[in-house]
Amino acid sequence: MNALNIIFVVLIVLAFVAYFYFKTKQFRSSLPIAKKWYKSKAGVALAAFIVLFGLNSALLFPDTLTFVVVAVFLLVGIGTGFENYKRAKHYGQFVEEEYALNKK
Template sequence: MLNLIFVFTIIISFVFYFYFKTKQFRSPLPIAKNWYKSKANVSFGAFILVFGLNQAYLFPGLYTFIIVAILVVLGIFVIIENIKKVRHYGQFVEEEYRINR
């Protein structure tokens, strides 16, 4: 059952990654592009994190846990850094839309 939750979360995070990447490429505004890029990277960080946890659940072993530790730390780092960027760019997105109407 836990594996199904991990797989569902992996799929959802990957879908959100592609959604925000598409929004990034279609946006003509530079701050909005950076905002969507940061949102996509949060989803990618979640993908890395949950993928690592899924591997630890499926293949318990010493080498797997070493790799999983690296993936989990990397995923958490990517999520935290890009959440900061999302908050920063989010302050200016509405103003940029209003100015460029």
């Protein structure tokens, strides 16, 4: 196993852990904008997982069919990641204000 593959595996695990973390935060939050913000951040982590998994697959199995599947993974992952990044950035503007308004 080469060093690049090990790096991809570590990044894949970190992306999965980030996804799980943000999904847990989403379910535990009671504020609507914060829920949407955490959902978007989880979507970015899931997109990173998809992209990294696709790139790692291309390294492990260099075949024509693998490259077609990797291209689909990259398109879906980058598109999903970009859209969720825009949503997270948008909702992030209002999260602090929402927390301040709902202090108990």
